[in-house]
Amino acid sequence: MIQQSIPLLSPAVGTHRELAVFRFGPAHSEQKIYIQASLHADETPAMLTAVLLKRRLLELEVQQALAAQIVLVPLANPIGLSQHVLGQFVGRFELNSGKNFNRHFLPFNAVIERAKETLGADPLENRRIVRQLMHDELERRTPANEFESLQHELLKLSFDADLVIDLHCSQEAAMHLYTNETGWPEFEPLARYLGARASLLANDSGGQSFDEAHSFFWWQLQQALPAGKPVRTGTFAITVECRGQRDVSYEVAQHDADALIDYLVWRGALRGERKALPDLLMPATPLAGSEQLHAPVSGILVHRVEVGAAVRAGEPLFDIVDPLTDATTTVVSRNDGVLYMRRAVRFVTAGAPLGRVTGTQATRTGMLLSA
Template identity: 30%
Template sequence: MAQDVSFEVRNNNGEPVQVGAWRFEGGRGGPKVHLQAGVHADEIAGMLVLHLLMQRLEVAESQGRLNGSVTVVPQANPLGIGQFRQGRILGRFHDASGQNFNRGFDRSAAMPRPSTNVQEWQQKLVQLAAPADVMLDLHTDDEALPYLYVHRSFWPRGRELAAALRMDLAIIWDDGGDGSFEETIIAPWLRDGTTGQRLAATLELRGQGDVSDRFAEQDAQGLYAWLCGQGIIDDALAPADWAVEAVEMGHMETIVAPQPGVLIFEKELGDQVEQGQRFARILRRPGDPSSEVVLYAEQTGRLVTRYRDRLIARGMGVAKFTGSRLSRHWSGGLLDPN
């Protein structure tokens, strides 16, 4: 029976809300694993994946096939999950303060006494995950291919993880600087030079609308198989055979909207686009053909993400492509600065 390791934080009204967390313990020594979903509360797919994975972990634990321990936090953010406005969840930013929920974990973790409820939540979540040897943070993009976001220290070892999840792409990063959860967890590993036996990654499970039994079963099975391959679960499963393209984060090409308007894509996710080839257009004033702007690929690559809504504001990210050279727009930091 999994151990309940849930904890409480205060919501905006000062009332306690719970972060549900469960720990599956093996009878033998082994790695400590931390799995979580929903730090951005509107990114739902990983919640269902971990819900299904927990059922498999419970069986493995009861049959004595679990090595080490696996802590699962299937819905990590109770502050964001209740932020509905006009029927739509706003789970990326804290409504009261405007803070991105996945930024500033490093500062919150170091505070002797957090002064806000977001800082309190961040500190407790870091404390829960800090003992782990393996940390996987499940997210989703707007509309996207599944992809792995991983620090260079864990590549190419992370390829097996990406293959198990049938991820077409791994984005390799070096420097963050904004205190994301992943960055905060691995900071002491990097400082102490202990990354060799550890692994941390962010898993982007397609787009925000890709929540289904089919995808969730596939992803839960992939995670289970990967845990078996790492010796965390005693179960003989064949490793996945899946081609994974590794791309430097600075080579990812982000195209932003030069004007507001109706967004019309002419290419689908996964399509290969040549440099200078059109892939979308924006119609600023329907009825006025002269108000239409065509968008072109900056370099040759695959269409990886797309803006989910079809009415876009000026300056918003329209799409991201893989690239083979440093993007002229690249200035360091995270893939998504906001």
């Protein structure tokens, strides 16, 4: 293992933060895997999974079982890790700007235009050229502040990876995944090993999140090129939501770390015997088909269904109780699907988001992610 520290742009005199990076396996392998955790810094289950994954990778490296280069960033957001307001952890948004740490990553649009002029007829050689163009684009960029330098350094670490796995969690949730249609065949085995209750597919969710900075770019590039200039997909990327923020235990994190190891063996990134694939608990569904539930009134929120449960259209999911009038408003599902996440609050204002249910028919357009 090689440990590396990457300094971020200092926001003020006397302050300094850095990214810790752990590299395993042969540096010049034909396959590169990039895994990071807790880009939203308050999503601790992902962080613990990364810790246990690192321990296992150390053991496997000693056993010479690594067939790929694996880059692990167990704590992808040292900025957010230090943000606390009146005792509350604020790791999703940068307090200085209000920006979401996992939105609006650098788009490689300029690379697409250069590729149209540069590429030839060999899809593998074209992939190599595109990665060089991406490298050059990142080298041309100069971050203006600490937030931009964080996103910039994460892209520099990951742009040339064959596989990108971004570990997150929600507030209260079942294990679920986000990837695109192209990536789903690559990641269906991971969904099986993890026991995902929902796998949500979108080429473009509208938020320029970290996974889509990779996967959507390659999809866009392939759509933009003429038939005579084919290019192999350079990076398959996925966001893994490791349940909810309070699901921090050795047992749960060990399950997820073991599932990642099993998947890397299945891919051939680790040497060993493939474990039999478990059943796929739920088929993949379009992210645009997921139902976003909101509170029609204010009041005490009572959950009627546990996260991860299969629900039917018309089934009650939440009650909202007015503490003054005793009136109860029930929110029901419009979809047959799975309640895969919900908010952690127990008192809501009118219009507040409550949770989400998967759906098989695309009904939404535009921004498909939350803030």
